[in-house]
Amino acid sequence: MTHTFRPRIAASIAAVAVLGLLAGCTGGTAEETTEQTVTFWTPQATPERLAAQEDIAAAFTEETGIEVEVVAMAGADQDQALVTGAASGDVPDVILHASTQTGAWTSQGLLDTEAAAAVVDTLGQETFNEHAIEAVTLDDQISAVPSDGWTHVIAYRTDLLEQAGVEVPTSVTELAEVATTIKSELGITGLAFGTQxxxxxxxEGIQSIFQAAGCDLVVDGEVTIDSAECTEAAELFLTLRNSSVAGDFDVTSARAAYMNGDAAMLLFSTHILDELAGLDEATPATCAECVDSPTFLADNTQFVTVLDEENPAQYGAILSYGIPTGANVEGAQQYIEYVMSNGYVDTLGVATEGRIPLRNGMADNPTEFIDAWGALGIGPAHERTSVDLYGEEFVGGMAEGINAVYLWGMGTDDATLAGLVASQGVLAGQIEQLYNGAAAEDVTSAMKAAVEEVQASL
Incomplete structure (x- = not known):
């Protein structure tokens, strides 16, 4: 039986939008615990998502007596605010943040890693996504508690692949062949994705395709973007880029091409799930058939969630809960344990299509949370579930995808370098040489030199 997301309770807590946060103290007795306040920073800041998180916090307060101040704060703002707060001894108690921040904050001594590791131990490390645990493990120490994330998927039109006489691709090599054939046979874009x-x-497009093709940016401190695997990945990337009949795409135009029926395949995040079904008024389906059948795209779309099943490395994002050094540890741990157990399904429902569980289930029910995720409503109004739209098998495919989530440098000392390379757009700044006719090996050599320049600055 499916259901849509409904807040546990109607009460809400006003968001605190100032940095003068209540300094935490470690509680001792149960009576002291009820007087604690937990300050929670979240990057999930749209009004409807913030309201949903406030409802979850209110449910936690009702259960424990611990008040929660929910503070909307973008990831870029979290970085500076945490450093400033740490200097003054005034820090939040829990921060929902990206995996790249976990590594940076841990290296700066800004996270209480022992407190986070204790939460994972209490919940059961074996119940978590293995790759997610790797992402937050630095120097053999779990630094944060993985919550949820998203991955890139290949959305493809089943009807158009059939018209072109091609099979569903199972590797980057096959993806490039299929995309090229579709352009030749149907005169439309084979694969729409970010190439500008x-x-x-x-x-994102480079990292997604390169790592799915077996390319590593850096291994044990050695920059390897010029390896044979990476050079082949560059050649495949160019083939995929050239499968476009409309030039280079950014995220918005790539999505628009697929939504308009002008592309047979789309490389995109799982946030596309509700949009394909016409559930997001801000991003309507515009294909000719969609006028009479609003769910035409969803009805004719399936997904490749893992491109290489033997060595899966799906590009994506991981959100985790961190406990800052100097926080109210007891209150923070209780709050994280709640939102990862009793409040977990409601937490995933804050933005279902972009918050796939990284804790798959409980010890006695290993798929409890991923199964519940499939029954949550998607889109702004949570009107329909992904199972309603894409079928029961879809949830299993999404589980395989999120269990294969990977980012270059993840869980290693190379994470900082990889994060800087991504945030500074180093590889994207080199890719135009490939478009202009430079040999793939020359381009990856130039990429290596650019990455080593960043490395030298660390």
Whole structure:
């Protein structure tokens, strides 16, 4: 039986939008615990998502007596605010943040890693996504508690692949062949994805395709973006880029091409799930068939969630809960344990299509949370579930995808370098050489030199 997300309770807590946060103290007795306040920073800041998180916090307060101040704060603002707060001894108690921040904050001594590791131990490390645990483990120490994330998927039109006479691709090599054939046979874009040189869209597109093809940016401190695997990945990336009939795409135009029926495949995040079904008024489906059938795209779309099943490395994002050094440890741990157990399904429902569980289930029910995720409503109004739209098998495919989530340098000393390369768009700044006819090996050599320049600055 499926259901849509409904807040546990109607009460809400006003968001605190100032940095003068209540300094935490470690509680001792149960009576002291009820007087604690937990300050929670979240990057999930749209009004509806903030309201949903406030409802979850209110449910926690009702259960424990611990008040929660929910503070909306973008990831870029979290970085500076945490450093400033740490200097003054005034820090939040829990921060929902990206995996790249986990590594940076841990290296700066800003996270209480022992407190976070204790939460994972209490919940059961074996119940978590293995790759997610790797992402937050630095120097053999778990530094944060993985919560949820998203991955890139290949959305493909089943009807158009059939018209072109091609099979569903199972590798980057096959993806490039299929995309090229579709352009030749149907005269439309084979694969729409971010390729505009120098943009964030291209940064994601490069990393997604390169790592799915077996390319590593850096291994044990050695920059390897010029390896044979990476050079082949560059050649495949160019083939995929050239499968477009409309030039280079950014994220918005790539999505629009697929939504308009002008592309047979789309490389995109799982946030596309509700949009394909016409559930997001801000991003309507515009294909000719969609006028009479609003769910035409969803009805004719399936997904490749893992491109290489033997060595899966799906580009994506991991959100984790961190406990800052100097926080109210007891209150923070109780709050994280709650939102990862009793409040977990409601937490995932804050933005279902972009918050796939990184804790798959409980010890006695290993798939409890991923199964519940499939029954949550998607889109702004949570009107329909992904199972309603894409079928029961879809949830299993999404579980395989999120269990294969990977980012270059993840869980290693190379994470800082990889994060800087991504944030500075280093590879996207080099890719235009490939478009202009430079040999793939020359381009990856130039990429290596650019990455080593960043490395030298660390």
């Amino acid at each position: 040189a120098g943009t964030a869209s291209a940064t």
